[in-house]
Amino acid sequence: MEILRYVAFSADRAGGNPAGVVLDATGADEVKMLATAAEVGYSETAFVVPSDDNGTLVVRYFSPLAEVPFCGHATIATAVAYAHRHGPGRLLLHTKAGPVPVTTAIDTDGAVTASLESVAPRTASISEADLAELLKALRWSVEDLDPALPPRAAYAGAWHPVIAAAERARLADLDYDMPALTALMHRKDWTTVDLVWRESHTEFHARNPFPPGGVVEDPATGAAAAALGGYLRELQLIALPATFTVHQGADMGRPSTISVSVPEEAGTGIGVTGTAVLI
Structure with a gap:
């Protein structure tokens, strides 16, 4: 798996919250995902399985010790990483907590911003x-x-x-x-x-x-x-x-x-x- 490392909620690499992002975790099971998250060592690593629907992704989130149903900073990191590879736009993430729409856009200074909509609180x-x-x-x-x-x-x-x-x-x-x-x-x-x-x-x-x-x-x-x-x-x-x-x-x-x-x-x-x- 290719593991990307992003800082979310900051434009400065010295700030924000680091997250691991795997944009294609096809074939990886829970044991492999947990071991990878532990190796990365960040609070969360997101594992993406692309679907046949363009812009629809299955995402799972693992800390170094356990899976969590949803993670905001890893979602932002994943959306920005996806935009860097495929361009900005609208994504639909299927998480264990439910569907989470995310929209990415490029600012005037070239930075990519992501906006997610949570499940019902x-x-x-x-x-x-x-x-x-x-x-x-x-x-x-x-x-x-x-x-x-x-x-x-x-x-x-x-x-x-x-x-x-x-x-x-x-x-x-x-x-x-x-x-x-x-x-x-x-x-x-x-x-x-x-x-x-x-x-x-x-x-x-x-x-x-x-x-x-x-x-x-x-x-x-x-x-x-x-x-x-x-x-x-x-x-x-x-x-x-x-x-x-x-x-x-x-x-x-x-x-x-x-x-x-x-x-x-x-x-x-x-x-x-x-x-x-x-x-």
């Missing part, structure tokens, strides 16, 4: 016991939370608990119990924890621990950004339609920028836009 409550266990693993307290953004599990292809900090300083200080958080997330089927701080109604800052994937922290998480958009809409915490930016990765030296668009109609997919560059 939804949220679920987090029990008091699970929240207490989560905060303990994060080494956070209830007093650290923003009461205007209540804790919820949010989904837009994968599940992410949304935990909002009242202060930017709390978000900047990430020092969690990795074994404890890993066990809880495996039990609850959470992919990453979406730790956020709301600077304004159009600017959010995020950090995403990803211990189930064998990664301490993700520098850009498109799936969590989409889930956050669905969370804000469902809980009526943002004026609709909305567009906001998620800044992620700065605290770990890999700044990333994710643009999120939230349609007004309930149940519709959330848009996530970003660029990607070949490493």
